[in-house]
Amino acid sequence: xxxxxxxxxxxxxxxxxxxxxxxxxxxxxxxxxxxxxxxxxxxxxxxxxxxxxxxxxxxxxxxxxxxxxxxxxxxxxxxxxxxxxxxxxxxxxxxxxxxxxxxxxxxxxxxxxxxxxxxxxxxxxxxxxxxxxxxxxxxxxxxxxxxxxxxxxxxxxxxxxxxxxxxxxxxxxxxxxxxxxxxxxxxxxxxxxxxxxxxxxxxxxxxxxxxxxxxxxxxxxxxxxxxxxxxxxxxxxxxxxxxxxxxxxxxxxxxxxxxxxxxxxxxxxxxxxxxxxxxxxxxxxxxxxxxxxxxxxxxxxxxxxxxxxxxxxxxxxxxxxxxxxxxxxxxxxxxxxxxxxxxxxxxxxxxxxxxxxxxxxxxxxxxxxxxxxxxxxxxxxxxxxxxxxxxxxxxxxxxxxxxxxxxxxxxxxxxxxxxxxxxxxxx
Ligand code: GDP
Ligand code: IMO
Ligand code: MG
Numbered sequence: 001x002x003x004x005x006x007x008x009x010x011x012x013x014x015x016x017x018x019x020x021x022x023x024x025x026x027x028x029x030x031x032x033x034x035x036x037x038x039x040x041x042x043x044x045x046x047x048x049x050x051x052x053x054x055x056x057x058x059x060x061x062x063x064x065x066x067x068x069x070x071x072x073x074x075x076x077x078x079x080x081x082x083x084x085x086x087x088x089x090x091x092x093x094x095x096x097x098x099x100x101x102x103x104x105x106x107x108x109x110x111x112x113x114x115x116x117x118x119x120x121x122x123x124x125x126x127x128x129x130x131x132x133x134x135x136x137x138x139x140x141x142x143x144x145x146x147x148x149x150x151x152x153x154x155x156x157x158x159x160x161x162x163x164x165x166x167x168x169x170x171x172x173x174x175x176x177x178x179x180x181x182x183x184x185x186x187x188x189x190x191x192x193x194x195x196x197x198x199x200x201x202x203x204x205x206x207x208x209x210x211x212x213x214x215x216x217x218x219x220x221x222x223x224x225x226x227x228x229x230x231x232x233x234x235x236x237x238x239x240x241x242x243x244x245x246x247x248x249x250x251x252x253x254x255x256x257x258x259x260x261x262x263x264x265x266x267x268x269x270x271x272x273x274x275x276x277x278x279x280x281x282x283x284x285x286x287x288x289x290x291x292x293x294x295x296x297x298x299x300x301x302x303x304x305x306x307x308x309x310x311x312x313x314x315x316x317x318x319x320x321x322x323x324x325x326x327x328x329x330x331x332x333x334x335x336x337x338x339x340x341x342x343x344x345x346x347x348x349x350x351x352x353x354x355x356x357x358x359x360x361x362x363x364x365x366x367x368x369x370x371x372x373x374x375x376x377x378x379x380x381x382x383x384x385x386x387x388x389x390x391x392x393x394x395x396x397x398x399x400x401x402x403x404x405x406x407x408x409x410x411x412x413x414x415x416x417x418x419x420x421x422x423x424x425x426x427x
């Protein structure tokens with residue numbers, strides 16, 4: 001069982017960081033394969049809480065090598081401050097490997113992200129403002145800057161020139177901003193070259209050799225299935241592929257190597273930023289989920305939109321990722337509701353629809369069809385095995401499993417590493 005993928009089955013913030021950290025002690029490598037510091041993964045170890053943005057959550061497990069794959073976009077200043085923050089807290093980060101092919105989020109990408117959002121006005125995506133979309137756009141337009149470019153000043157200068165050529169026209173003529181000077185950007189980027197040098201590696205070779213030697217590699221997705229640029233609620237998505245296939249392109253590992261794909265699934269639903277969300281709540285239940293679940297963004301501090309569990313989305317995630325297992329998180333947050341609504345289908349323009357519609361218009365019209373499941377009032381945060389859960393909590397989990405199309409192999413009952421019920425072993 002050499003390679004596993006762990007990814008978000010909803011709109012992000014499902015608890016991927018905690019799940020990755022939990023497995024970190026039993027795997028040799030943890031690899032980020034897409035996204036950047038738009039991610040915010042909270043990991044709680046004992047009485048210590050860590051907020052990770054760019055580093056794989058495996059960084060907190062001493063035996064594990066953390067890898068930033070070629071598919072990730074890297075803001076060097078964020079990376080270096082994340083590393084020094086961890087070092088100050090006694091975490092050894094020396095094993096980190098960064099792909100030389102990963103693209104760099106430059107200061108002008110961050111500027112473009114912010115001005116584009118401002119100009120979109122009420123049509124804005126609600127991005128994290130970290131330069132993610134513009135950096136991936138440069139990659140696709142073949143004017144991106146890669147980590148390896150930091151080690152050839154002449155190439156770097158030419159590439160920054162090419163990238164700024166059109167951008168400066170747009171910034172000055174369309175957005176009324178000052179032009180960005182090539183020299184200044186090059187100078188700023190070169191400062192990072194020496195600092196990043198110890199970590200830069202041919203990660204594709206390293207990971208494939210590790211797999212040949214029967215090492216266990218865990219791919220940790222950022223964001224979630226419904227934020228995927230191809231399979232999500234476009235255009236209200238991020239600019240990469242968090243879905244399982246993204247692990248292959250974003251790390252350079254063939255699909256035949258991946259034997260397990262774990263979908264992290266929150267026992268209810270949240271979303272940050274704009275876009276459709278059929279089960280969103282605007283009443284006190286939504287407020288209660290936000291309060292009890294601590295649903296505030298780790299990256300931007302924005303309140304997360306909250307709603308009931310949506311089985312249509314979970315089924316879709318099973319399909320597009322080929323999920324083999326679910327890790328159900330935050331079941332404890334639902335303690336105290338007498339009845340818990342679960343969305344089993346949508347009603348779209350008067351018709352019952354069982355599967356996620358491919359049409360954006362239809363999805364915007366989707367109204368949830370709810371089934372009521374009986375709740376429980378007992379504290380479940382100390383439960384260690386499935387049988388420790390009250391019957392109604394067991395039945396809730398079983399119902400979700402049935403509707404979602406893959407077995408639930410673990411259940412989170414609290415933010416801590418140990419607050420997890422393991423049902424089937426992942427490794
Ligand atoms: P990620 O982006 O998928 O890693 O998720 P975030 O870290 O952004 O948000 C998940 C939040 O839920 C974090 O604050 C976690 O500490 C917390 N969390 C994870 N699993 C559980 C759980 O089972 N129960 C509770 N109460 N909190 C959890
Ligand atoms: P983790 O890994 C939740 C959302 C943003 C916005 C959209 C596009 O913590 O689950 P971007 O800055 O990526 O261009 O923003 O995607 N978004 C996330 N929502 N969790 C995340 O990461 C997210 N990363 C991006 O809010 O709606
Ligand atoms: Mg998060």
